[in-house]
Amino acid sequence: MKKIKSLLLVLAISISSVLSASTNKELPKSSSVAKEVAKLLKNPNLDLKEEVLVFVKFALNDNHEMVVLSVDSDNRQIDSFIKNKLNYVKLKAKSNTDKKMFVIPIRFQPSK
Template sequence: MNLIKTLLLATIISFSSQISASTDNPSDNLKSVTEQIETYLKFSEVKVYDDVIVNIKFKINENNIIIIISSDSNNYDISKFIKTRLNSKKLSINKTNNYRFYSIPVKFKATVK
């Protein structure tokens, strides 16, 4: 009887380790999205007088294209810059991703002193 319990336990442990090894890590996918957003927003020509953190909310459609939903910036130029640079841009992410809506904080450093 102990032999059957031991074999059953060993089988369960081996199957559970295979299942957990095949799951995707959503933080890796989010990191990839963040890095791609960063490259699209580099080299801003917007004048920023103080450091600002802007939360950008967007979704990704079935073709992995960014659709900006909102940005919480009070500065019109920053909001326009974000929409111009990010709207309709394609991301390369894993198709099995279930996360369709994102919110990413972006820090704009002061360019004018």
């Protein structure tokens, strides 16, 4: 009887861990930090021929300033534009989490 209880406990734990690992985790709704970053990057003067999607990784320091850690782009123009606009800019919006690191996707459209 003791072996059956132990077996059922192990089975329940393994099934629950598999189920929790396979759930779809939805991305949070657009946060106030993401909205403020979008506003800061509005109207870029970039000469793009096609749409470009980049991922910007940044951290918030103790003064609530953004420190750009990386820009996932091969385009130097986009890279320098993002770093010049965002690096050490103090955010007015407070993040709704205690996270200090953020990764935000940014899509640049070609100018018409």
